[in-house]
Amino acid sequence: MSEYAEPQIIIDDTTLRDGEQTAGVVFSREEKIRIARMLDEIGVGELECGIPAMGREEQASVRALVDLGLQARLITWNRAVIADIQASIDSGVQAVDISLSVSDVHIKHKLRKDRHWVKEQLKTALGFAKQRDLYVSVGGEDASRADPDFLVELMSIARSLGADRFRFCDTLGILDPFTTYDKVRYLAERVDLDLEVHTHDDLGMATANAIAGIRAGARFVNTTVNGLGERAGNAALEEVVMALKYACGIDLSIDTGRFFELSRLVGQASCRPVPEWKAVVGEKVFSHESGLHADGVIKSPGNYEGYDPAEVGLNRHMVIGKHSGSHGLQERLGRLGIYLGDADAARLLEQVRGMAQVSKRALSDLDLVRLYDNDRKVA
Numbered sequence: 001m002s003e004y005a006e007p008q009i010i011i012d013d014t015t016l017r018d019g020e021q022t023a024g025v026v027f028s029r030e031e032k033i034r035i036a037r038m039l040d041e042i043g044v045g046e047l048e049c050g051i052p053a054m055g056r057e058e059q060a061s062v063r064a065l066v067d068l069g070l071q072a073r074l075i076t077w078n079r080a081v082i083a084d085i086q087a088s089i090d091s092g093v094q095a096v097d098i099s100l101s102v103s104d105v106h107i108k109h110k111l112r113k114d115r116h117w118v119k120e121q122l123k124t125a126l127g128f129a130k131q132r133d134l135y136v137s138v139g140g141e142d143a144s145r146a147d148p149d150f151l152v153e154l155m156s157i158a159r160s161l162g163a164d165r166f167r168f169c170d171t172l173g174i175l176d177p178f179t180t181y182d183k184v185r186y187l188a189e190r191v192d193l194d195l196e197v198h199t200h201d202d203l204g205m206a207t208a209n210a211i212a213g214i215r216a217g218a219r220f221v222n223t224t225v226n227g228l229g230e231r232a233g234n235a236a237l238e239e240v241v242m243a244l245k246y247a248c249g250i251d252l253s254i255d256t257g258r259f260f261e262l263s264r265l266v267g268q269a270s271c272r273p274v275p276e277w278k279a280v281v282g283e284k285v286f287s288h289e290s291g292l293h294a295d296g297v298i299k300s301p302g303n304y305e306g307y308d309p310a311e312v313g314l315n316r317h318m319v320i321g322k323h324s325g326s327h328g329l330q331e332r333l334g335r336l337g338i339y340l341g342d343a344d345a346a347r348l349l350e351q352v353r354g355m356a357q358v359s360k361r362a363l364s365d366l367d368l369v370r371l372y373d374n375d376r377k378v379a
Contacts, residue, residue, distance in 0.1 A: 008219065009214055009219060009220075009221065009244065009250060009252060010045040010046060010219060010220050010221075011044050011045055011046065011220075011221060011223055011237065011240070011241070011252065011254070012045070012046040012047075012048055012075065012137075012196065012220050012221065012222050012223075013039055013044050013046070013047055013048065013222070013223050013224065013225070013237055014047075014048035014198075014222050014223070014224055014229075014234065015035060015039070015047075015223075015224040015225045015228060015237070015266060016032055016035060016036065016047060016048065016049045016050060016065075017048040017049060017050055017051060017076075017077050018048070018222070018224060018228075018229045018230065018234055019224040019225065019228035019229055019234070019266070019270070020050075020270075021229065021230050022228050022229055022230060022233070022270065022272070023230070024271075025228070025270045025271070025272070027269055027270070028269075029060070029061045029064055031269040032049070032050075032061055032064070032065065033064060033065065033068065034265060034269075035225070035262075035265060035266060035269065036049065036065050036068065036070060036072075037068065037070070038258065038261070038262050038265060039072065039225075039262070040068075040070040040071055040072045041255070041258070042254050042255040042256075042258050042259075042262065043252070043253055043254040043255055044072055044237070044254065045072055045073065046072055046073045046074075046075055046095075046220075047065075047070070047072050047073070047074055047075070048075050048076070048077060048097065048222070049061075049062055049065050049074050049075070049076060049093075050062045050065075050076055050077070050091075051076065051077045051078070052076055052078075052084070052087035052088045052090070052091040052093075053078060053079070053081075053083065053084040053087045053088075059087060059090060059091045062074070062076060062088075062091040062092070062093060063091050063092050066091065066092035066093060067092075073094075073095055073135070074093050074094075074095065075093065075095040075096060075097055075135070075137065076088040076091065076093050076095075076096055076097065077096075077097050077099060077139075078096050078097060078098050078099065078125075079098075079099060079100075080098050080099065080100045080121045080122060080124075080125035080126075081125065082124070082125060082128050085098065085125060085128055085129050085132075085134075088134075089132060089134070094133075094134060094135060095134060095135035095136070095137075096129055096134050096135070096136055096137070097136075097137045097138075097139045097167065098122075098125050098126060098129060098136060098137070098138055098139060099139035099140075099141050099167075100118055100121060100122055100138070100139065100140065100141060100154075101118070101141045101142055102118065102140040102141060102142060102143050102146045102150065102151060102154060103141075103142035103143070103144075103145040103146040103147075104145075104146070104147065105142065105145055106141065106142045106145075115150060118154070119153070119154065119157060122138065122154060122157055122158065123157065123161065126138065126157075126158060126161045126162070126163055127161055130161060130162040130163075135164050136162070136163050136164050136165075137163070137164060137165045137166070137167050137196060137220075138154070138155075138158045138163045138165070138166050138167065139166075139167040139169060139198070140154065140166060140167055140168055140169055141169050141171050142169065142171045142172065143167075143168045143169045143170070143171075143183075144168075144169065144170040144171065144172065144174060144175050144180075144183065145172070145174070148183065148186050148187070151166075151168075151187055152186075152187060152190045152191055154166075155187060155190075155191040155193050156191055158193065159191060159192065159193045163193065164194065165193060165194035165195065165196050165219075165220060166187070166191075166193050166194070166195055166196065167195075167196040167197075167198050167220075167222075168183070168184055168187065168195060168196065168197050168198065168213065168218070169198040170197075170198065170199045170200055170209060171198075171200065172200065172202060173199065173200030173201055173202030173203055173205070173206060173231070173232060174202065174203065175199075175205070175209055176203075176205055176208075176209070177205060177208040177209050177211070177212035178212070180197070180199070180209040180212040180213050180216070181212040181213070181215055181216045182216075183216075184197060184212070184213045184216035184217060184218055185216040185217060188216060188217030188218070189217075194219050194220065195213070195217060195218040195219065195220070196218060196219070196220035196221065196222065197209070197210055197213030197214065197218045197220070197221050197222065198222040198234075199213070199222070199234065199235045200229065200230070200231065200232065200233070200234055201227060201229070201231075201232040201233045201234065201235070202231055202232045204232075206227065206232075206233065206234055206235040206236070207227075207235045207236060207239040207240055207243060207279075209235070210222075210223070210235040210240050211240065211243050211244065211247065211248065214244070214248070214250075215248070221235070221240060222234060222235065223235050223236060223237035223240050223241075224236065224237060225237050225238070225262055225263060225265075225266040226238075226263055226266055226267060226270075226272070226274055226278065226281070227239070228266060228270055228272065236279070236280070237259075237262075238256070238259045238262075238263065238279075238280040238281050238312065239279050239280050241254050241256060241259075242256065242280050242307070242312070246306055246307060256311055256312050256313075257310065257311060257312065257313050258313060259280065259281050259312040259313050260281055260312060260313030260314055261313055263278075263281040280312055281312060281313075281314070283314070284317065285309075285314070286305065286309040286314055286315065286316045286317060287316075287317040287318075287319050288304065288316070288317070288318055288319060288328070289318075289319040289320070289321045289322075289323050289324055289328075289362065290323045290324075290325075291323060291324055291325020291326070291327070291328060292325065294318055294319075294324065294325060294327065294328035294331075295325055295327040295328060297316070297318070298318075298327060298328065298331050301316065318331060318332055319362045320332050320352060320356075320362060320363045320368060321352075321353075321356040321361070321362040321363060322353050322356040322357055324349065324352060324353070325349070326342060326345040326346055326349055329345050329348065329349050329352060329368075330345050332365075332368065333345075333368060333372065336365060336368070336369065338369075338372055344375075347375065348371060348372060348375050351371050351374075351375065352368070352371060355367065355371065
């Protein structure tokens with residue numbers, strides 16, 4: 001009997017499509033090329049790279065990405081409209097996402113159509129794409145609010161016409177991980193068609209919902225660098241990859257050591273600075289001040305760190321401030337060539353805490369040296 005093998009999970013990063021749909025964000029062609037190259041270099045398997053139906057400039061940008069000859073598959077976003085798909089073909093891609101509104105809310109109040117119209121639109125658009133040998137993901141916009149059995153019906157139609165996968169979209173970001181799991185599992189158990197999950201962070205659960213979708217049987221997952229995306233954003237690439245590795249035991253063999261570099265590239269290109277407390281790639285997420293925590297990290301980093309900061313391109317910082325303890329202070333001063341006994345460190349620590357309280361910040365090396373010099377003069 002052969003050993004059970006975990007299905008391969010494929011990241012479909014949509015930084016260049018949904019990420020750029022963040023209000024006010026525009027990537028230049030050169031920025032798109034740099035981002036695409038780095039995503040490809042670190043091992044991301046698929047890039048959703050634009051919307052060719054937007055016009056000539058977008059088509060030229062997509063064509064420029066195609067001409068790079070990347071290892072990653074390039075896929076474009078399209079409405080279920082033949083003209084959109086033709087624009088993608090003209091841009092040189094061989095894979096398309098064909099998106100349809102699938103919830104009754106959207107069908108009635110956005111499209112002002114009915115379910116029959118949606119099914120016929122799917123048949124027409126998908127048939128056109130498959131006749132031209134395109135790889136096709138059928139995107140279910142607002143799937144999280146759709147009738148599950150209608151989704152099963154759409155997926156069955158899609159499978160019968162040769163679709164390669166179905167994208168389950170929590171377009172409004174309104175699900176929790178438990179409901180996401182149930183909804184995705186319901187589909188996975190009823191139709192033999194690869195599933196993809198597309199989550200948004202409106203309730204702060206995009207990454208958790210993406211992981212839940214994978215747990216439920218989805219093989220493809222959408223991400224964006226830094227969680228960039230419409231409204232509150234999407235599931236962050238760096239969070240999904242590290243969560244899969246350390247919470248789920250699934251290593252995607254992505255070069256995570258370049259996450260910090262990639263994060264800053266996208267942050268600069270999008271004019272959206274990365275908060276220093278941002279999960280995984282924030283500059284201060286491996287900073288330790290609290291006395292007990294700092295002491296634990298000094299003794300063994302694994303006491304208070306889930307993984308080595310170098311794994312995502314970051315460094316550890318031992319911060320001296322109001323909550324510091326003697327051991328942390330001694331360690332920091334030791335790096336400066338100043339070695340204190342326990343009694344001297346305890347006395348200096350009172351001054352450190354007082355200065356931090358008044359200045360409302362952590363203390364710099366210069367601050368510490370000055371306090372040390374003043375303490376010696378008084379002593």
